[in-house]
Amino acid sequence: MISNNIKNASRIISTYSADVFGVCSALYELGGMVIMHDASGCNSTYTTHDEPRWYDIESNIFISALTEAEAIFGDDDKLINEICDAAEDLEPKFIAIAGTPVPTMIGTDLKAIASVIEQRTGIPSFGFHTTGMNSYIHGASLAFETLVSRFCGAGTKKQPELSVNIIGATPLDFSVNGSMQSIKKWLSYEGFKITSCFSMGDYSSLENISNSGSANVSLVISESGLAAAQRLESMFGIPYVAGVPIGKAFSEVLSKALKSAACRNTSDTEIFADRNPDENSRVIIGESVFSASLAQEMLIEYGINSRVISPLGNCCLQKCDAELLGESDIENAVKNASEVIADPLYKPIVNPSSKFTALPHEGFSGRIYRKDIPDMINNNLFLERKLK
Amino acid sequence: MLTKLNHTPSIPKVKISCAQFPAPFAQGLEYCSPARGTWNIAHTGMLIPEAHEIFVCAAGCLRGVVLTAAEMGAADRFSTIEIKEDNLLDGSMESLIIDGVSDILARLPKTPPAILLYTSCVHHFIGCDLDSVYRTLSEKFPNVRFTDCYMNPIMRKSGLTPDQLMRRQLYSFLVPREKDCKSVAIIGNDLPIDRSSELYNLISDSGFKFNEIHSCKDFDEYLNMASASLFITNIPSAIPAAEELTKRIGGKHIYLSQSFSYDEIISELSVLAKTLNVSLPDYTDEIKNADLALSDAEKVIGSAHVVIDYTAVYRPLSLARLLLSHGFNVQTVYADSFSGEEKSDFEWLKANFPDLILSPTVNYKCRKLDRQNIQSSEKTLAIGQKAAYFNQTNYFVNMVEGGGLFGFGGIKRLANLMKEAFLSEKNMPELIQIKGMGCECCL
Numbered sequence: 001m002i003s004n005n006i007k008n009a010s011r012i013i014s015t016y017s018a019d020v021f022g023v024c025s026a027l028y029e030l031g032g033m034v035i036m037h038d039a040s041g042c043n044s045t046y047t048t049h050d051e052p053r054w055y056d057i058e059s060n061i062f063i064s065a066l067t068e069a070e071a072i073f074g075d076d077d078k079l080i081n082e083i084c085d086a087a088e089d090l091e092p093k094f095i096a097i098a099g100t101p102v103p104t105m106i107g108t109d110l111k112a113i114a115s116v117i118e119q120r121t122g123i124p125s126f127g128f129h130t131t132g133m134n135s136y137i138h139g140a141s142l143a144f145e146t147l148v149s150r151f152c153g154a155g156t157k158k159q160p161e162l163s164v165n166i167i168g169a170t171p172l173d174f175s176v177n178g179s180m181q182s183i184k185k186w187l188s189y190e191g192f193k194i195t196s197c198f199s200m201g202d203y204s205s206l207e208n209i210s211n212s213g214s215a216n217v218s219l220v221i222s223e224s225g226l227a228a229a230q231r232l233e234s235m236f237g238i239p240y241v242a243g244v245p246i247g248k249a250f251s252e253v254l255s256k257a258l259k260s261a262a263c264r265n266t267s268d269t270e271i272f273a274d275r276n277p278d279e280n281s282r283v284i285i286g287e288s289v290f291s292a293s294l295a296q297e298m299l300i301e302y303g304i305n306s307r308v309i310s311p312l313g314n315c316c317l318q319k320c321d322a323e324l325l326g327e328s329d330i331e332n333a334v335k336n337a338s339e340v341i342a343d344p345l346y347k348p349i350v351n352p353s354s355k356f357t358a359l360p361h362e363g364f365s366g367r368i369y370r371k372d373i374p375d376m377i378n379n380n381l382f383l384e385r386k387l388k
Numbered sequence: 389m390l391t392k393l394n395h396t397p398s399i400p401k402v403k404i405s406c407a408q409f410p411a412p413f414a415q416g417l418e419y420c421s422p423a424r425g426t427w428n429i430a431h432t433g434m435l436i437p438e439a440h441e442i443f444v445c446a447a448g449c450l451r452g453v454v455l456t457a458a459e460m461g462a463a464d465r466f467s468t469i470e471i472k473e474d475n476l477l478d479g480s481m482e483s484l485i486i487d488g489v490s491d492i493l494a495r496l497p498k499t500p501p502a503i504l505l506y507t508s509c510v511h512h513f514i515g516c517d518l519d520s521v522y523r524t525l526s527e528k529f530p531n532v533r534f535t536d537c538y539m540n541p542i543m544r545k546s547g548l549t550p551d552q553l554m555r556r557q558l559y560s561f562l563v564p565r566e567k568d569c570k571s572v573a574i575i576g577n578d579l580p581i582d583r584s585s586e587l588y589n590l591i592s593d594s595g596f597k598f599n600e601i602h603s604c605k606d607f608d609e610y611l612n613m614a615s616a617s618l619f620i621t622n623i624p625s626a627i628p629a630a631e632e633l634t635k636r637i638g639g640k641h642i643y644l645s646q647s648f649s650y651d652e653i654i655s656e657l658s659v660l661a662k663t664l665n666v667s668l669p670d671y672t673d674e675i676k677n678a679d680l681a682l683s684d685a686e687k688v689i690g691s692a693h694v695v696i697d698y699t700a701v702y703r704p705l706s707l708a709r710l711l712l713s714h715g716f717n718v719q720t721v722y723a724d725s726f727s728g729e730e731k732s733d734f735e736w737l738k739a740n741f742p743d744l745i746l747s748p749t750v751n752y753k754c755r756k757l758d759r760q761n762i763q764s765s766e767k768t769l770a771i772g773q774k775a776a777y778f779n780q781t782n783y784f785v786n787m788v789e790g791g792g793l794f795g796f797g798g799i800k801r802l803a804n805l806m807k808e809a810f811l812s813e814k815n816m817p818e819l820i821q822i823k824g825m826g827c828e829c830c831l
Contacts, residue, residue: 008470009488011495012463014455015470018448035417038448039509039542043420045452048823055422055817062417062752068546071513082416086752101446101510102542105476132448133473328491345458366455368830 007326014345016311017172017363019130021046022139022224023098024061025170028053029199030147030206033060033092035083037108038100040065042132049366050136052176060090071102080116087121093206094150095125098139100132124150136172136363137287137312140224144168144198147209148231156213156236162262163193165218165232167240168225169200172363173287175373182377183221186245190255198228217241217262219254222289223313239267242316244290244377247297251378254293272296275305277320282306283334285342286361288323292316294341294376301380302387306341309333312363341386344369357386399753399778401720405742409734411725417752422817423773425788425825426699427578429539429554430456433504434465434827435578436558438607440500442492444469444485445508445539453506453539460827465500467492471510481516486524493529501607502533502561509542535560548628556629558601562614564637572664573599573616575633575641576626578789579826584801585794586657586674587622587644594666618663622646622794623702624727645729646702646790646798648710650675653795674796681803682714689716689810693768695779697722697749700772700787705733707771710799712741719768720745722775749774769810771802773820782813788825 017025024034024046036042043063047054051061064079079097087095095117097110110127118125126146130139144167164187174180180200187194195215197203212218218229218240229240239261245251257271275295282298284291288310298304308321309330317323324330331349334340339355343364347356359382360369374382402412430453433441443453443466450468457466469488475481485505493499505525507518518536525534537557538550548556555576572591574581580602581588591598597616604610619641621630630641642663644656654671661668694716698704705726708718721744726734737744748754762780769783770776776784785805787793793801822829 006487006491008472008475008484009491010468010470011492012467014458014463015447015450015468017451018446020448021451039540039544040418041452041539041541042448043418044424045448045455047420047422048424048821049451049455055821058755058757060752060755062419062755065415065418066542067544068512068542071542086417089753100448101471101476101508102513104473105510105513131473132446133471135447328495345463348463365458366451368455368459 006328010327012348013327014364017050017136018132019134019136019139019142020098020100020132021050022136022141022170022172023096023128023130023143025050025136025172026140026143026199026224027096028059028061029057029204030094030209031092032094032096033062033087033090034096034098035062035064036098036100037064037079037103037110038066038132039102042100050172050362052171052362052367052370060092062086066102071106076108076113080113080120083117084120087117087123092123095121095123096128096143098128098130100130104129104131104133126150135312136170137222137224140168140170140172141227144225144228145231147198148212148228148235151206151210152213152232152235153210156211159193159195159214159216161193162191162259163195163215164258165195165212165215165238166197166203167218167220167229168222168289169197169204170222170224171200173222173224173290173361174200175362175370177370177373178375179377182375183245186251186378187219192258198225213238217258219243219258220289220315222287223315226315233267237265239265241268241271242289243271244293246293246376247301247380247383248378249301250293250297253296253300272316272318273299275299275318275320277305277307279336280338282339282341283309283337285309285311285330285334285340285346286359287363288313288315288317292318292321298383298387302383304387399747399756400751401745401747403742404734404738404744404746407746409726409731410728412746413724413748413751418750419752419755421749421754421774421777423699423777423820424823425773425786425820427789427824427827428453428456429506429537429550430466431460431824431827432554432558432578433537434460434462435601436502436504436561436607437604437610438500439502439504440465440467440496441504441506442467442469442489443506443539444471444488444511445506446471446510449508449539456823459823459830461830462828471508476510476514481511481514482521485521489525490528493532499532502535504537504557505534506537506539509540512540512543533561549625552625552628555626556632559613559629559633562611562633562637565612565614567617567638568597568615569617570595571597571599571616572618572620573613575619575621575630576623577792579792581794582792582798582801584797586653586671586797587620587660587794589797590657590660590666590669591664594664596664618642620644620660623790624729644794646794648703648706648799650796657795671796678796678799678803681800685803685807686715688807689769691717692810693717693719693766695720695722695768695770695775697770697772697775698724699774699789700785701790702727703730703733705730705737708744709733709736712737712744718744720747720775722747722749722772722778724748724750747778749778754778769806771806776816777820782816783810784814784816785809786814786819786825
């Protein structure tokens with residue numbers, strides 16, 4: 001018990017964005033209305049630290065402003081009525097309700113509430129049993145998967161040309177620094193027609209997403225896109241490949257894997273060459289798909305072996321990597337590393353004798369280092385500068 | 389099925405003549421504007437020198453405060469204990485806190501003299517035995533003082549609000565000390581009192597020591613605030629703090645509201661003078677100076693629209709009354725509700741300026757902002773960040789929580805700020821998004 005409790009304690013590092021914010025981030029640009037069912041504070045946290053689009057792009061993200069009395073005596077009708085009234089005004093394309101700690105504790109049935117709202121408004125509605133106690137990856141994953149199950153219709157005809165869905169895009173992993181545009185540009189250059197992007201920028205309208213079943217292959221660019229890709233595979237037989245096109249060499253590997261998966265109609269989960277780091281090797285801390293892709297680029301382009309420590313899922317991780325959550329465990333795991341590549345808010349727990357390379361991650365440090373987040377897609381400028 | 393309305397919902401503004409006091413607007417789904425300048429409980433707790441904050445919450449709740457601390461460059465004074473679902477179900481909450489705090493204290497490079505331990509909404513609902521937690525921690529770490537702080541917004545309508553609780557707990561480490569009859573302390577303000585104010589000058593010119601938490605250089609100096617014999621509050625949410633404090637450590641408490649009414653200011657300064665047992669100075673010159681500053685500002689601002697929000701000053705209706713009485717064209721006051729002390733100003737405005745608009749800031753309809761039309765309309769002066777945002781104006785007084793202003797000196801200073809703001813364009817989108825105005829900020 002004691003060791004588990006200590007794992008939850010962080011002396012100095014930050015906290016990853018939470019599942020409820022992952023839902024909001026994933027659905028932000030789709031024309032829906034998202035309600036965080038919570039007292040208050042969640043909305044401010046999300047819109048301040050986790051949503052770089054808040055000032056410039058309108059989106060209907062609200063909070064229910066739950067009170068103690070409502071939590072104790074129960075007043076789901078109030079929530080339902082308020083959402084229906086707002087929906088009448090705002091005419092959203094869908095309605096999503098995301099849970100937080102107190103609704104979790106009192107067992108609020110958000111799926112049932114969504115069902116009532118859908119019956120009353122005729123607007124597709126869904127409830128997410130987020131708890132505020134999991135990472136944003138979990139919430140975004142639920143949201144992306146729900147988009148597939150609710151909006152991607154059966155009987156969709158396959159496109160004759162090489163076409164791709166991009167799945168797992170939120171500013172929490174890709175910020176608003178041009179990375180998503182670069183991924184789309186790279187895919188187009190490689191000869192792919194983009195069918196949909198879940199769900200940032202071009203190709204991320206609800207109409208694009210509804211058409212996802214017609215693509216030949218899906219590119220999973222973060223752990224949050226995996227469940228949706230698997231759902232598309234089971235519903236439409238669309239294979240997927242996970243990876244972020246970081247640098248020139250790994251982008252080439254990824255492009256070939258995508259084309260091969262589309263051609264063979266089989267998902268490819270073995271595109272990552274084995275890394276053989278030793279105890280003193282470089283360590284990358286971050287989201288699993290992004291970090292594993294970065295590690296691959298460092299291996300094949302520069303011959304550098306590194307380990308990945310992912311506090312956010314295990315997609316694409318290898319045996320030498322680890323999925324670790326607690327500050328003490330991560331501190332221990334990197335203590336002998338020659339270099340640590342991580343968000344700057346990890347620096348205080350990195351051995352001062354290790355080289356520290358800052359690679360900011362919005363899902364961890366929020367807006368603080370937003371201006372310093374590099375666009376590493378299909379280019380090696382950042383790595384060449386930092387690995388000297 | 390819903391009927392397609394094909395219109396953008398308009399913000400539910402209301403003329404003051406038709407408005408209810410103190411809450412003019414219906415409650416419902418809430419929106420959060422990008423104006424961030426007001427302080428939160430993590431900012432406020434950092435006012436205690438050398439103290440360390442530990443928050444025990446779910447990740448979603450931790451996220452806002454841990455990044456608050458990081459943005460203000462105080463990550464080394466801030467730790468977290470993250471609650472997982474199993475902690476809610478398996479009865480381990482008390483041991484989670486005790487073990488977590490113990491681990492953090494063991495790993496801090498220097499033991500802090502005091503810990504502000506914040507628990508959250510879920511602790512209240514699961515009936516966590518916090519008394520036992522604090523008792524155990526105090527026994528285990530006799531050299532560290534612990535106090536209970538709360539991040540429980542779900543209780544914001546049940547008894548003391550989290551904001552009131554925070555201000556109360558901010559002084560909970562103070563213990564009885566020998567009273568110094570020539571020492572006065574200001575209680576509960578996030579921002580220090582402006583030195584141009586009569587509040588400061590009357591106290592210091594009369595030979596009293598003027599104490600504020602902001603000027604305490606270390607924890608001992610903070611503890612020494614307990615020797616004050618008079619505690620003054622001037623924001624409503626600090627009143628419970630001073631009442632609890634004087635009950636526990638002695639001394640007298642007076643509340644002096646941040647009013648913009650000349651009569652009320654004189655009345656408050658009279659109370660202060662009487663309490664200090666000094667004669668009330670002649671404020672004729674200060675009143676003249678305030679009038680002159682307002683007149684100067686009015687000449688510059690003319691008939692341009694002026695809009696005010698509740699985050700800039702604690703008495704937005706009192707300020708609207710002052711400005712309207714001095715010829716300014718105040719159009720809108722942004723506030724979701726008003727404190728009880730605004731009642732007479734509300735009634736006066738209703739009778740004398742019935743067309744004054746009241747507008748909410750959190751109603752979901754506030755999300756829809758017709759930026760293009762707003763920007764192309766005439767030059768507007770905003771007092772406060774939310775008013776600036778809703779009017780998309782770069783001409784605004786960037787001030788939160790009263791800005792430490794008080795009295796005639798405060799009015800003069802505000803009038804000058806209004807004039808400056810009207811003449812010099814600011815980068816509104818960038819400035820309003822900085823959290824905790826007045827704190828350090830690394831952005």
